[in-house]
Amino acid sequence: xxxxxxxxxxxxxxxxxxxxxxxxxxxxxxxxxxxxxxxxxxxxxxxxxxxxxxxxxxxxxxxxxxxxxxxxxxxxxxxxxxxxxxxxxxxxxxxxxxxxxxxxxxxxxxxxxxxxxxxxxxxxxxxxxxxxxxxxxxxxxxxxxxxxxxxxxxxxxxxxxxxxxxxxxxxxxxxxxxxxxxxxxxxxxxxxxxxxxxxxxxxxxxxxxxxxxxxxxxxxxxxxxxxxxxxxxxxxxxxxxxxxxxxxxxxxxxxxxxxxxxxxxxxxxxxxxxxxxxxxxxxxxxxxxxxxxxxxxxxxxxx
Numbered sequence: 001x002x003x004x005x006x007x008x009x010x011x012x013x014x015x016x017x018x019x020x021x022x023x024x025x026x027x028x029x030x031x032x033x034x035x036x037x038x039x040x041x042x043x044x045x046x047x048x049x050x051x052x053x054x055x056x057x058x059x060x061x062x063x064x065x066x067x068x069x070x071x072x073x074x075x076x077x078x079x080x081x082x083x084x085x086x087x088x089x090x091x092x093x094x095x096x097x098x099x100x101x102x103x104x105x106x107x108x109x110x111x112x113x114x115x116x117x118x119x120x121x122x123x124x125x126x127x128x129x130x131x132x133x134x135x136x137x138x139x140x141x142x143x144x145x146x147x148x149x150x151x152x153x154x155x156x157x158x159x160x161x162x163x164x165x166x167x168x169x170x171x172x173x174x175x176x177x178x179x180x181x182x183x184x185x186x187x188x189x190x191x192x193x194x195x196x197x198x199x200x201x202x203x204x205x206x207x208x209x210x211x212x213x214x215x216x217x218x219x220x221x222x223x224x225x226x227x228x229x230x231x232x233x234x235x236x237x238x239x240x241x242x243x244x245x246x247x248x249x250x251x252x253x254x255x256x257x258x259x260x261x262x263x264x265x266x267x268x269x270x271x272x273x274x275x276x277x278x279x280x281x282x283x284x285x286x287x288x289x290x291x292x293x294x295x296x297x298x299x300x301x302x303x
Contacts, residue, residue: 002243003243005243006240006243007240007243009236009237009240009243010236010237010240010255011255012233012236013232013233013234013235013236013237013240014233014237014254014255014256014259015255015256015259016229016230016232016233016236017229017230017233017237017256017259018102018255018256018257018258018259018260018263019229019259019260019263020226020229020230020233021093021098021099021101021102021260021263021264022098022260022263022264022267022268023222023225023226023229024038024090024093024098024226025093025097025098025264025268026222026267026268027219027222027223027226028090028093028094029094031213031216031219032210032213033210033213033219034208034210035087035090035091035094036199036202036203036205037203037205037208037210038090038223039083039086039087039090039196039199040196040199040200040203040205041196041214041223042086042196042223042226042227043082043083043086043192043193043195043196043199044192044193044196044197044200045224045227046189046192046227046230046231047189047190047191047192047193047194047195047196048193049227049231050185050188050189050192050231051186051189051190051193053185054185054186054189059183059186061186061189061190063182064182064186064187064190070178070181070182073174073175073177073178074178074187074190074191074194075194076174077171077174077175077178077187077191078190078191078192078193078194078195078198079194079195079198080167080170080174081167081170081171081174081175081191082171082188082191082192082194082195083191083194083195083198083199084163084167084170084171085164085167085168085170085171086195087167087199088160088163088164088166088167089101089105089164091160091163092104092157092160092161092164095153095154095156095157095160096153096154096157096161097264097268097270098260098263098264099257099260099261099264099270100142100153100157100161101161101164102256102257102260103139103142103257103280103283104161104164104165105164105165105168107135107139107165107283107287108164108165108168108169108172110132110135110165110287110290111165111166111168111169112168112169112172112173113128113132113290115169115173127289127290128290131286131287131289131290132286132290134282134285134286134289135282135283135286135287135290137279137282138278138279138280138281138282138283138284138286139279139283140279141275141276141278141279141282142276142279142280142283143158143279144275145273145274145275145276146273146275152276175187175191185235188234254284254288257280257284258284261280
């Protein structure tokens, strides 16, 4: 029963994550709202909500600021990790679409693999190299539909997609000690709040003429749906790790890009060529294979 609970949690969580992409795409492309305003409101509301919940449940949310070492790490994570990832992801959506952005985010483990290999100064195992090559081939098919002289996304989208991969690696690798010391929710809550404050101050959000857009009920519901879905998905993802293995989590996480694709096809009439569809499946299969094989290799080395 506990195993089934973990499976249900990760599937629902991944689907909720996948639903936020098309919602974001709709807001940015149909409402006229800018990335800076959208992200500032999203991060501030989510950050305040998480920290308020922790405070309400008798958790001290200010203790992390009493030590210069931890507070410095928290600020770096908030700007380079949380804000960097959220901003690059949203910019990728704006310059392309939710499907492309979600798939590029799903490729984040490849950047982590590259960083780890450079750090230890050794080539990755053969299965990881083959997995990376297969993933890159899938990405090529997605971007060109197997036509070398035809790029189906803009150079701006490629740039932000690359930044997205880098910031995903920072977001994943940098705060491990921070979260182990202070807890995931506290770090994420402060990360969102600080990221929202930094972005809001940098874009002079108080001078924005977009505040009136929030009086649109449909837009307001969409905004809060994104905030709720992303927060709930995050909690479900973490909770699932208590009941199922990381390998199964990695496999079932493929529901995220698949959900994004289905919603985009229904709402935005997004269509893919045959080779693009093959490329998407190849990317998902290779990334999942890398995750599964890495987990098995780690267990083998420990034994």
